[in-house]
Amino acid sequence: MGTHVETFIEATQNVASAAVLKKLFLSAVAEEGYENAVFARANNRRLVSIPWSEFPAGYLNTYKAEEWDRIDPVVQRVHSARGPFRWSDTHPRGGFTQEQKSFFEQCRELGVHSGITIPIHGIGREVDLISLSLRAKHQVPSQRLTHVYMLSVQYWLKYCELADQREHEVVSLTxxxxxxxxxxxxxxxxxxxxxxxxxxxxxxxxxxxxxxxxxxxxxxxxxxxxxxxxxxxxx
Known part of the structure; x- marks a missing residue:
């Protein structure tokens, strides 16, 4: 059934290293069946940084060299999406362009297939995103999408705490x-x-x-x- 969200939160609560946090997260999403993962930051519909990624050899270098973020429907979608979405959900009414079809085909050939993306909105046009995918054609388990979303949000919150050393103000809820x-x-x-x-x-x-x-x-x-x-x- 995979890692329970409560178990993952408990395991990551006192982690002091971003590397250990990443390892725990990758292990949790691997139990959900996802073999590829990337944590990236976008602004104005382009990727501005990729803190880390786990892809088949050669994929990320090709993605960067070809500047695929210009045409990647996922990168374009994250700025308007308010929750997780499957890559298949990015299909526009008029269909993908020939360049985008070629992009997806090359992704599949390089071992990146059938993914989901979790957008996490920051200040202004800044959006952090976590994308998870498979290495061969398979159905993304839709019934577990909220579960994976919660794992990803916990990872992101803890990552920000470790990377930015943010101090949270005391909040009082009724x-x-x-x-x-x-x-x-x-x-x-x-x-x-x-x-x-x-x-x-x-x-x-x-x-x-x-x-x-x-x-x-x-x-x-x-x-x-x-x-x-x-x-x-x-x-």
Missing amino acids: SQELECLRWCKEGKTNWEIGEILNISEKTVEFHLSNGMRKLGAGNRITAVIIAIRRGLIPL
């Missing part, structure tokens, strides 16, 4: 905001949380929005991970 986040962690929808807490769906949305804003999270998944990391909700 009991209603915490309760809504706790049920989000259990995978409940706004409607289900409202039924459990005997409040309206709009009220749930209000509490979650406030909690996300206070935590500096762009979505509920990130908010849950941050709340767990700060000890606001239990593992």
Whole structure:
């Protein structure tokens, strides 16, 4: 079944090295079936840096030499995407250009196939992204997409803590905001949380929005991970 998110958070919580953190993350996503992985940073629809990657020999050098980020639909998509997406989801209405079709074909020949990308938005147009893929044609397990998303967000938050030595300000959440986040962690929808807490769906949305804003999270998944990391909700 792969690494539980709670287990991964616990294992990475006190890691003091980016190298050890990367090893734990690669091990976790490998259990989900992903053989390739890359952590990159983009701005204005181009890659500006690649802190690390795990690809078949020759792939990254070819990608850089050919400047494939100019035409890579994934790089273009991350700036507007608010959650994880499959590479197949980047297919435009008018279809891919011939250059993009050739790009995908060469990727497959080099052992990069059937991927997903997790965008994590920063300041302005800056976007960090984690892409995971297979080395042969296979179906990306859609039912585990949220799970992989949570692993990736935890990796990114811990990476930023180690790389940037960020100090987090103390955040105070109301009991209603915490309760809504706790049920989000259990995978409940706004409607289900409202039924459990005997409040309206709009009220749930209000509490979650406030909690996300206070935590500096762009979505509920990130908010849950941050709340767990700060000890606001239990593992």
